[in-house]
Amino acid sequence: MKRLLRKMSLKKRLWVSFVLLTVVCISVTGTYVSVFFSREMETQATKTSQDTLSKTAQVFDERLRNIVVSISTLMMGEPFQSTMRDVQALNGQDYYKRLSQLQTPFAQMMLADQSIDSVLVHTPIGDFYPTESRRSTVDFVETSLNALIMDTQNRWSTLWVRGHDEELFNRGNPVISLIIKPLFDMTLPDVYVIVNIREDHLQELIQAHLQEGSLRQLVVDRSNRAVFSSVPAMPGSGTQLYEKIGSSDRGHFEYVSESGNPYLVNYATLGMNSDWVLIGYQSKSKLLAPVQHMRWTILTIMGVCVVLALVMSSMLSELLLKPLFNLRNLMLKVERNHLDVRFESAFEDEISQVGHKFNRMLQQIGELIEEVKASEQEKRKSEIKALQAQIDPHFLYNTLNTIYWKSEMEEHQAVSGMIVSLSQLFRLGLNNGREITTLRQELEHVAQYLNLQSMCYPDLFQYEITAVDEKLMNIPVLKLLLQPLVENSILHGFQELPHRGQIRIKADSADGLLTLTVTDNGIGMDANRLQMMLNGPETERTSYALSNVRARLSLYYGNKASMKLESEPGVQTAVKLNIPIQEVMNE
Structure with a gap:
């Protein structure tokens, strides 16, 4: 193979390279996209089907339960x-x-x-x-x-x-x-x-929660018989389908019918009669039909790109091969940091134009080197904003998910209170678009967050923000420092705690540093190990909240700010942030 490549002309090697590169890139990209979308569509379909099935089973059980209650009332x-x-x-x-x-x-x-x-x-x-x-x-x-x-x-x-x-x-x-x-x-x-x-x-109850699509639902018993006499069984279903269900309460699996058609199946046992199972099924081939169409589209694109690669490789080989040697030598000198070289030619052809562009590029490189130094501060601001953007959606997802489920359980008063607290939280978090806030607003922001979480988990924890010297309240600080820390305590410190958690927030100053301390009595952590991971490479960090706050402090305050972790599992875990009092970012 090597001998064959060596005997080829450079034009042919360029032609083969373009074709192979095009085919490989499109094939890999197309295969990845096809597999990814197939799995994503299947996962989303299974999740949607399971949610619909659970809602239907709940409504169905509620109807049967009401009937039993009515009969019991009659008999009493x-x-x-x-x-x-x-x-x-x-x-x-x-x-x-x-x-x-x-x-x-x-x-x-x-x-x-x-x-x-x-x-x-x-x-x-x-x-x-x-x-x-x-x-x-x-x-x-x-x-x-x-x-x-x-x-x-x-x-x-x-x-x-x-x-x-x-x-x-x-x-x-x-x-x-x-x-x-x-x-x-x-x-x-x-x-x-x-x-x-x-x-x-009862059949109307099942159909009421079905949207347009291929999803179908039916109720069967564990003896492979349909509960509704007017509803046919699942197409091509056999004993193998019901063997997969067995005695389990709920789950999902892929099933191939006796006719060879694949189905995505979800099931849930009815609470009022454990011998009855609600089954939701949909044809996998119909679900993934758009993916099959996408594959043919990718093949068509691949064919067009191969033709374009053949034409482009022929044109580029004619234009670039002979006159590029001189330019290549200049580039080699540039690689050795000789930026003062320039391309010279007595001709006015296309390669000369490229050479003049090369000269212009060298001039711009020198100018860019100076511009990079001036833009370093702006880059640091952009990195801070990007890191803060990672916090806001993370918190928003958790809060809205809780509001959604409380709404599902018709706890309207609690939902209203949470929405009011959430609006107050965002008002303080937005801070009129400024990255720097005051200690007063930061404490008020974390208080709103804790109030919101205590409404979500009323028996999980209690909190205390100790009195702060009024002289410190107007000190400028980077916003959204405390909220990720208390969120970390709630999500990881109290989940397996046998007693009620306690969060305490304190702010004081000494030696020109403002110290913010978040303390909890959660399950604790290996503080030394986590401190080493936070100081290590980004890929080794596992604590999202701590690593995020640590990175933002480093980007804004540099080495003047620090984070210290202390933990005695089950007794006290503390995170201390030391911030220079005079450090202010110009917005």
């Missing part, structure tokens, strides 16, 4: 209890009286939940049910529900029956049945409360 009422006493005594003489007394509780229960299709209380002295419903001619003992009860041999108190045709009344709606033994002082044989729940109402 005096009409039902009087009926049970008649059943206990096998007294059927007051059957119609009890039937009439139960009409109001029946009506209240069905009015409280519109998804209840019908209700029947089966007893040895007769069946009790809402009289506005037409009773089927089929006796209860002849129904499939009674057969199911006999099969289970009464080893239950609450029995959920998957979808079937309604048998007790002449309604004809597909229903899911709930069979409950009565709440009474003693066990009464052959007494059951049967509640038929409309399938279409």
Whole structure:
């Protein structure tokens, strides 16, 4: 291979290099982009599906729980209890009286939940049910529900029956049945409360949280049977699908159907019936269809770029090969720091123009060397702003995430308080666009942050900002120094703490230095090891908050500022910042 390359002309080597470079770069970039987007889309789809599934399962469980509560309320009422006493005594003489007394509780229960299709209380002295419903001619003992009860041999108190045709009344709606033994002082044989729940109402709960797309949801039991009789099973599903679910409560996996189609599957067990599982599935091929289109686009771009590489390599080889040697020699001298060389030529061709540009470039390099020195201060300001920009989104994400979940739990008063505190926090943090603030505003800023976090975690910690000498309150300091430190205490110091945490903030001065101290009684850390890591290379740093504050102090104050760590795990951990009092940045 080397001999072949040596025998090639420089023009051919340039041609081959351009083609190979183009093909390799586009291939690597295209492959990376394709794989990255495929995984990202799959991850996001799985997360979105799991969130939707969890919300649906919560709503579905809540509906079933309300039905159980309604039935329990019915059974605890005096009409039902009087009926049970008649059943206990096998007294059927007051059957119609009890039937009439139960009409109001029946009506209240069905009015409280519109998804209840019908209700029947089966007893040895007769069946009790809402009289506005037409009773089927089929006796209860002849129904499939009674057969199911006999099969289970009464080893239950609450029995959920998957979808079937309604048998007790002449309604004809597909229903899911709930069979409950009565709440009474003693066990009464052959007494059951049967509640038929409309399938279409429960199916609407599942469909209500689905957005447009390929995601589908259904409820199955752990015996590979659909709970809703009107809903088909997952396409191409077999026993292997339900073996992956097993007895676990929730999770996700990729499943290849018997027909060879891949699916992304999420599942969650229903709290009211652990034998029922809510499954969400979507076709992976449909989800990743845009990626396939992107791959063909990349191949087309690759072909166009290869053609352009062939044309460009031929043109450049003709223009650059012969006259470049002189210019190359000058460049070699420049590499040895001889910046006083200049290109000279009696010709006015393109290479001469390049040579004159080369002369101009050398002149500009000299000017840039001087400009770099003058711009060093501006670079330092830009680095400070970039580091501060890393703090703000980090805190904003954590706070808004907490507000979101409190909103989901309908804690509206707490959400309002947090939003007010957050607005005050940002007002102080923005500081009218200035990087330097006063100690007074910095303390007020961290107080707002601690107040906000204490609203999020009311029992996690308490804080104290000790009284500060009024003479120190107007000292200029770099903003956002204290907030990352107290955030570090909350997130890492108190998470595994068995008792309530304590944060104390103190500010004092000595020998021309302002000392800011943040102390907590958290789980602590290896202070010596962390101090060494903070002083080491950037890649070795693991503490985001501490390394960020340490870098900002170094960029602004240089060696005049310092950070000191002290820790006795479980007793006290302290971070001390020493800042020159007279150091002020010109904005």
